[in-house]
Amino acid sequence: KQEVTQIPAALSVPEGENLVLNCSFTDSAIYNLQWFRQDPGKGLTSLLLIQSSQREQTSGRLNASLDKSSGRSTLYIAASQPGDSATYLCAVTLTTSGTYKYIFGTGTRLKVLA
Amino acid sequence: DAGITQSPRHKVTETGTPVTLRCHQTENHRYMYWYRQDPGHGLRLIHYSYGVKDTDKGEVSDGYSVSRSKTEDFLLTLESATSSQTSVYFCAISSPGGGSYEQYFGPGTRLTVT
Numbered sequence: 001k002q003e004v005t006q007i008p009a010a011l012s013v014p015e016g017e018n019l020v021l022n023c024s025f026t027d028s029a030i031y032n033l034q035w036f037r038q039d040p041g042k043g044l045t046s047l048l049l050i051q052s053s054q055r056e057q058t059s060g061r062l063n064a065s066l067d068k069s070s071g072r073s074t075l076y077i078a079a080s081q082p083g084d085s086a087t088y089l090c091a092v093t094l095t096t097s098g099t100y101k102y103i104f105g106t107g108t109r110l111k112v113l114a
Numbered sequence: 115d116a117g118i119t120q121s122p123r124h125k126v127t128e129t130g131t132p133v134t135l136r137c138h139q140t141e142n143h144r145y146m147y148w149y150r151q152d153p154g155h156g157l158r159l160i161h162y163s164y165g166v167k168d169t170d171k172g173e174v175s176d177g178y179s180v181s182r183s184k185t186e187d188f189l190l191t192l193e194s195a196t197s198s199q200t201s202v203y204f205c206a207i208s209s210p211g212g213g214s215y216e217q218y219f220g221p222g223t224r225l226t227v228t
Contacts, residue, residue, distance in 0.1 A: 042222070043222050044206075046218060049216045051214065089157070093217075099162070099170070100145060100208050100215045101162065102217055
């Protein structure tokens, strides 16, 4: 059974710091991996998606990497800002018999201090 | 914006009453999902649909049923609400663009069962 883990559960950093969020999964047979951001009381916003054949994806100050063989993905946030404060979730996509299902980690709650 | 709306956005109901939550999408996507989000558990899949009248159970489907009579609407019904079903419910779609099957989420429905 696929399990997705995110450590740490919470992180507090000063503004301007570069930081790395971690996501690990137990089964390397994934279709892709997606990172989301969730603000309090809101839905999930897709940040980056990495296909299983890719090693990394970049969007602005965000860079996500994927190492399927070790079951790990990282989300790198450069020059963090207070507006980056949110919960970050990763999810792996599994596909069987033409359907697509998603397994989520429990998230890392990030606080960037001004 | 993936054109996903959920209604109602907030609901308080009594134990034993039936409740129906609606998810509506404007993009004609084939795959739709219902999740619940609870502290300490992250996002858990309740039911999903891979086409009109085609649905299947997720990991926490007991006490829930779904229907999809039109591509754009996916309904989640709690036949007889219990306090353990107090949660935030999210609808999502899976967009096959470029073979990515990237997930996009609605704004959520906060349900309280008293």
